[in-house]
Amino acid sequence: MKHFRTKMAALAISLATTGPLLADDLSVRNCTWCHGTSAQGYYEAPRLAGQREDYLVHQLQAFATHQRDEFLSVKYMWNAAAHLDPPTVQNLAAYFSALPPEAAKDGDSALAAEGKIIFEDGLPNENIAACQACHGPEAQGVREIPRLGGLSYRYLKRRLDEWSQGQDISGTPMPKVARSLSPNQIAAVASYLSFVEDESSEK
Amino acid sequence: MKAVRLRVALTVTALAFFLAAAAGHQAQGGAQEVHARAGGIDAKFEYCTTCHGPSAQGFRGFYAMPRLAGQQPQYIENQLHAFLERRRLNPVMANVAHGITPDMIPALAARMSTLNPPPVGGAPAGDAALGREIFANGLPDQNVPACSACHGPDAKGQREIPRLAGQLYWYMVSTLSIWSSERGQGGRQDISWIMRPTVANLTPKQVQALAEYVSALR
Numbered sequence: 115m116k117h118f119r120t121k122m123a124a125l126a127i128s129l130a131t132t133g134p135l136l137a138d139d140l141s142v143r144n145c146t147w148c149h150g151t152s153a154q155g156y157y158e159a160p161r162l163a164g165q166r167e168d169y170l171v172h173q174l175q176a177f178a179t180h181q182r183d184e185f186l187s188v189k190y191m192w193n194a195a196a197h198l199d200p201p202t203v204q205n206l207a208a209y210f211s212a213l214p215p216e217a218a219k220d221g222d223s224a225l226a227a228e229g230k231i232i233f234e235d236g237l238p239n240e241n242i243a244a245c246q247a248c249h250g251p252e253a254q255g256v257r258e259i260p261r262l263g264g265l266s267y268r269y270l271k272r273r274l275d276e277w278s279q280g281q282d283i284s285g286t287p288m289p290k291v292a293r294s295l296s297p298n299q300i301a302a303v304a305s306y307l308s309f310v311e312d313e314s315s316e317k
Numbered sequence: 318m319k320a321v322r323l324r325v326a327l328t329v330t331a332l333a334f335f336l337a338a339a340a341g342h343q344a345q346g347g348a349q350e351v352h353a354r355a356g357g358i359d360a361k362f363e364y365c366t367t368c369h370g371p372s373a374q375g376f377r378g379f380y381a382m383p384r385l386a387g388q389q390p391q392y393i394e395n396q397l398h399a400f401l402e403r404r405r406l407n408p409v410m411a412n413v414a415h416g417i418t419p420d421m422i423p424a425l426a427a428r429m430s431t432l433n434p435p436p437v438g439g440a441p442a443g444d445a446a447l448g449r450e451i452f453a454n455g456l457p458d459q460n461v462p463a464c465s466a467c468h469g470p471d472a473k474g475q476r477e478i479p480r481l482a483g484q485l486y487w488y489m490v491s492t493l494s495i496w497s498s499e500r501g502q503g504g505r506q507d508i509s510w511i512m513r514p515t516v517a518n519l520t521p522k523q524v525q526a527l528a529e530y531v532s533a534l535r
Contacts, residue, residue, distance in 0.1 A: 235408075235409075235412045236409070236412060236413070237416075238364075238412050238413050238414075238415055238416025238417070239415075239416045241360050241361060241363070241364035241416070242364075243364065243367040243368050244409050244412065246379065246409070247368050247378050247379065247380055247382060247409050248368070248376070248378030248379055248380075249378070249379060250379035251379070254379075255379075256378070256379045257377075259378060259379065287366075287367045287368070287371075287376075290363065290366075290367055291367060294364070294367075
């Protein structure tokens, strides 16, 4: 047939961009540049492995619409998410959420016990809510509410600090939660969570 | 002699000063405590909305946190006492109740009852008609009374009987499903026992239908 090679190339490209993603796919590698080759996170870029699929979708949409606007997201994620079409967003979220997460364990283990109390019971006398009410008893998250277990102290502390200083994403109680915590309590909760392993095998 | 008397007088005076200062400090500490409580209602209300939603409309987190907006104040007060006394089993709310002083309870309940946000919605669709039928007429063959008889035809409740209108679908389903293991742990005199036979006689599908119906009511 005419233009056989061109047509075959077009077919190959269209096949390559549909269906489940692989680690070698360009869209995945665009992410793992910063988020770590095994998607476990790297410095400021949080772990994506094992994150709630709906949460990943919502965040990618929030970057694309500029609704999420803390400094590092503006600097890096606005560009990263700008050209992702909806099927790619869904595919990336499905890919990363299926990867097994590893706990970062970069928190202060001396603070973890206090952090565990705040996470599980809250501190009602200080009007601090128990995180598990939304995030689950094992910090596993659910639906669009993120898994926190095993995320890095570095990332969790940064986000809590940013929320407590006024950074906001509409529709979540996180700014209010973060403002209720003292700096020491933020460090405690972030430390505790950085050690939480993923107990179950289910997503 | 005069010198001794003078020294005694001075010591007594100094002591009096110390005691007065201590008492003043005590009074000041007491005043601060009252002040914290006075500002405490607003802070406590904000705290409730962290989980129950900005207008207390409810929130589906890992657990379904129920709508408190427009709820009967007597019902809210009863639940807070039930959590505190472990007659209603909920570890998170037991902790919360410990942080609410008795004088705060009526004020919080009153504030919740004045809120009126639209229902959160989101229930799966399809069984509202069945839910409406059961709500209005009950299921005589299953010994299920009409919910409206106690909860009101508009599902807004009365006195200690809770409002159901606009309640979270997932909260309704889970509450009706685990009634006897979570509520009325204080025994037969606990007001929650009244729901036990009704809950036992509803099938899961009927529970879902009822939940779907009331969750959309305003």
